Amino acid sequence: MDIQFVTAATDIADKSALAIIVFEGAAAEADSLTGGVVGKALAQGRFTGAKGQVLDLGAPADHPAGRLLLIGAGKREAFDAVGAEHAAASAYGAVKLSGLTTLRVAFADEGAAQPDRAALGVRLAAYRFDRYRTKEPADKKPSIQKAEIVCGDIDAAKTAFATQSALADAISFARDLVSEPPNVLYPAEFARRVKGLEALGLEVEILGEAEMEKLGMGSLLGVGRGSARESQLAIMRWNGAADPAAQPIAFVGKGVCFDTGGISLKPADGMEDMKWDMGGAAAVAGLMHVLAGRKAKVNAVGILGLVENMPDGDAQRPGDVVTSMSGQTIEIINTDAEGRLVLADALWYCQERFKPKFMVDLATLTGAIIISLGNDYAGVFSNNDELADNLLAASKTEAEPLWRLPLPAAYDKQIDSMIADMKNTGGRPGGSITAALFLQRFVNGLPWAHMDIASTAWKKPSTVPTSPEGATGYGVRLLNRMVADKYEG
Ligand code: BES
Ligand code: MN
Ligand code: ZN
Secondary structure, three states: OEEEEEOOOOOOOOOEEEEEEEOOOOHHHHHHHHOOOOHHHHHHOOOOOOOOOEEEOOOOOOOOOOEEEEEEOOOHHHOOHHHHHHHHHHHHHHHOOOOOOEEEEEEOOHHHOOHHHHHHHHHHHOOOOOOOOOOOOHHHOOOOOEEEEEOOOHHHHHHHHHHHHHHHHHHHHHHHHHHOOOOOOOHHHHHHHHHHHHHHOOEEEEEOHHHHHHHOOHHHHHHHOOOOOOOEEEEEEEEOOOOOOOOOEEEEEEEEEEEOOOOOOOOOOOHHHHHHOOHHHHHHHHHHHHHHHOOOOOEEEEEEEEEEEOOOOOOOOOOOEEEOOOOOEEEOOOOOOOHHHHHHHHHHHHHHHHOOOOEEEEEOOOOHHHHHHOOOOEEEEEOOHHHHHHHHHHHHHHOOOEEEOOOOHHHHHHHOOOOOOEEOOOOOOOHHHHHHHHHHOOOOOOOEEEEEOOOOOEEOOOOEOOEOOEEOOOOHHHHHHHHHHHOOO
């Protein structure tokens, strides 16, 4: 999508749609921008400017636009940057298949305009994964190629948009990883794509199975045993702090490129969804992408545990006992509870090597989080109130919903084993909580938070105009916001 900023006086070209963002009860303000052509429609219909409303006025004969639309942005007092994104994204959604090639977005109330965020909204809404379509009919393909955002000060809008554009690039990168089919995106291919981010100034190291063997990562390696594809650990570093030796912050992602369940095989129905069981690793990679893209003043580490969970003659069995890098032993009860096994070694490695200020892990860890919170909220667990509060604050600002759940010490015995230090499942009660308690045994007392994003990594149908159905990239903007607001400078 080509994004341009223009001033109100710029003439509108042929094949352009003009979408005017209006507040509830103030839709008539759009009349001054259209020479009075909207008044009649407003007087006769139900459009009020409420959030999410779209009034398509067609192509009025006495207006130069190829299409004229009003987009409701809700109450003026409640309008914020995310509201600007959503309004512009709705405008894109309304005209993307129209055959017109340019979308111009204007704010009826210039004083409330947020042109950079409107541009971000269009970019996120226009995301599409169409690499494997070979014969889509032309009239099903989006026709809008260019967005022109009306603003008062073009240079200021461009400067503000540079940061938003870096964020959109990173979210698209994460969405692409999640959308790729599992025959294409296996652990080594994921690692190669992450290695490609060195072009942005990141340092990337990839460990293979032999290196992980030496480190004693029996927990992570056990998961990949049934797979023909080699397991990988990707270590990404962004050193943007003024002091290159400053203690880093760290993010760890579950990257199960496909989760069949292993010997504890999942049912066939819906198993294809388990290609996005690497959504946590994709979000961490996306975060590192945006930190580098906007040259964040922070030292950050991103660690991705990349494996494939398959059944095989050599696969790990229920009943096996594995030894993790921490030295703690784990009895495997269910080979489908594999994400925590991957994270156990990735978290331990992270704290031991980097001694970070804190670790945040992201994982599509449990189906139970979907039962607890539904499809909009991710869950967060933490041993540190300040870190949890910082994540929750960022979640509000960026409209990526997050809800804190407890880590009750009393539930920890649910994962005690009869023959090893622990077992990898705690039964059905509080399934997301016992998964988090398992991870807590591998953070060595460091400030840590675990985000279970099984509920939010993939959306069908779409619930917000800035996230088309499919991969959401959930977590990238939330974490980027937290870093920007709390850990830079
Ligand atoms: N990747 C799944 C969790 C998941 C389920 C993500 C549905 C997205 C949608 C995870 O590896 C898993 O299989 N978890 C099991 C744990 C159980 C065996 C203790 C689950 O949630 O059923
Ligand atoms: Mn599983
Ligand atoms: Zn899984």
